[in-house]
Amino acid sequence: TGSGDAAAAGPKAESDLVVGFAQVGAESGWRTANTKDIQDSFKEAGIQLKFSDAQQKQENQIKAIRSYIQQKVDVIAFSPVVETGWDAVLNEAKDAGIPVVLTDRAVDSSDDSLYVTFLGSDFVLEGQKAGEWVLEEYKDQTEPVKIIQLEGTTGAAPAIDRAEGFAEAIKSDPKFEVVASQTGDFTRAGGKQVTEALLKANPGVNLIYAHNDDMGLGAIEAIEAAGLVPGKDIKIVTVDAVKDGMQALADGKINFIVECSPLLGKQLIEVVKQINNGETPEKRIVTEETTFTQEQAIEALPTRQY
Numbered sequence: 001t002g003s004g005d006a007a008a009a010g011p012k013a014e015s016d017l018v019v020g021f022a023q024v025g026a027e028s029g030w031r032t033a034n035t036k037d038i039q040d041s042f043k044e045a046g047i048q049l050k051f052s053d054a055q056q057k058q059e060n061q062i063k064a065i066r067s068y069i070q071q072k073v074d075v076i077a078f079s080p081v082v083e084t085g086w087d088a089v090l091n092e093a094k095d096a097g098i099p100v101v102l103t104d105r106a107v108d109s110s111d112d113s114l115y116v117t118f119l120g121s122d123f124v125l126e127g128q129k130a131g132e133w134v135l136e137e138y139k140d141q142t143e144p145v146k147i148i149q150l151e152g153t154t155g156a157a158p159a160i161d162r163a164e165g166f167a168e169a170i171k172s173d174p175k176f177e178v179v180a181s182q183t184g185d186f187t188r189a190g191g192k193q194v195t196e197a198l199l200k201a202n203p204g205v206n207l208i209y210a211h212n213d214d215m216g217l218g219a220i221e222a223i224e225a226a227g228l229v230p231g232k233d234i235k236i237v238t239v240d241a242v243k244d245g246m247q248a249l250a251d252g253k254i255n256f257i258v259e260c261s262p263l264l265g266k267q268l269i270e271v272v273k274q275i276n277n278g279e280t281p282e283k284r285i286v287t288e289e290t291t292f293t294q295e296q297a298i299e300a301l302p303t304r305q306y
Ligand code: GYE
Pocket: 027, 028, 029, 030, 031, 104, 105, 158, 186, 211, 212, 213, 214, 239, 240, 260
């Protein structure tokens, strides 16, 4: 094992620890809240954080991770923009003896020795919750329910898993038809653009399922521009529950939101401390989350942190 092996070297003073974090980008309200929470948590803990923003590009994240390896940081944490293509750089970290923590998103690798733990949400469950709401909402409708799905970044764990969970939930009833499904890259602009095009191509859409609030907010703009009323003519269900999304839910423009918490900083600090102490964190740390109806959003908004 390399010089970064905490157990062999004994724990360092926490004020001497250095963690490199390779963030996805700043694509959404969720991401902005996540970045702030991580930065604040490290400040509060008195642990040094090196932070980089990959602008949603895998090559930039790989470069950042390589530079953290070169700088011999104590722990590397990152939120993989897509699931695949990480084995080479993660093997480099392993060879250098630097433990890697996955925060928020998973990698698709057969070798789970390449990371210490994956800390974040259960995205399949989030998709299921969205789908279950849809089942209930349309339980009395016998006509087909036409659905547009706005997917997250192609190849990203939350895009793959939220699609899977939703499809699983609605498959029990053939009246649900996903008439179009396209990526909006988790951005508001993407959600707007894709919705504009898809509404033109698919008349009579009943519902939009957006993999995050930002794309749902973009969809609202497109629906209004088409002369329709979001939340009524076309219902919207999203994932995240960031402030702007919750406001749109309170206003009745979004109909239901499945929560995905971006507040992962404190748990990441705990994992870093465990690693430093030579302890083994749980391999999978799942974030606890709820869902919001309009009434619940109105109630939660005044004290919502992000
Ligand atoms: O839902 C979306 C963001 O990985 C859980 O990424 C995260 C997702 C989040 O851009 O808003």
